[in-house]
Amino acid sequence: MAKSKEHYFDISAKLDFMEMKNAIEQAKKEVKNRFDFKGVDVEIDLNDKAKVLSLSSSSDSKIDALKDIVISKMIKRGLSPKSLDEVKKEGISGGNIKVVYKIVDTISKEEAKKIVKAIKDAKLKVNVAIQGEEIRVSSKKIDLLQETIKIVKNLKDINAPLTFGNFK
DSSP states (O other), rough: OOOOOOEEEEOOOOOOOOHHHHHHHHHHHHHHOOOTTTTTOOOEEEEETTTTEEEESSSHHHHHHHHHHHHHHHHHHTOOOOGGEEEEEEEEEEEEEEEEEEESSSHHHHHHHHHHHHHHHHHHEEEEEEEEEEEEEESSSHHHHHHHHHHTOSSSSOOOOEEEEOOO
């Protein structure tokens, strides 16, 4: 008698930094060509080692416009806006404003516990395990795994940009 195969997938918050760099480059190009940014000091700086994005410009409205541009470029490249978490906003030289965002590419322990609890509360016949920075969900039935993904996608209080991978 053949033993039925176990299927699984991983939930993580990995961010494709190459895509992030591409999104930032596209945002810089758009800012250069936009009339409302002519003659305005603007800086978009991605530090992928420190996992930090900083935006600086002359006013709150310019910062908001910059963030909108960056987010639209991220979305076009399949990156979640939840990857950006504002850390601080400060005045810098020349009366400009700088906003620093931490780039989120991991699921916090608290959020991992919330996800696991939500899956267990759904009472599906799946196994859930936190494995480092990922959550592995396994089951003998693929449709239960797909149901689990729907449940996790509908969680409102998760700030990490969740990705679902290694579907086997």
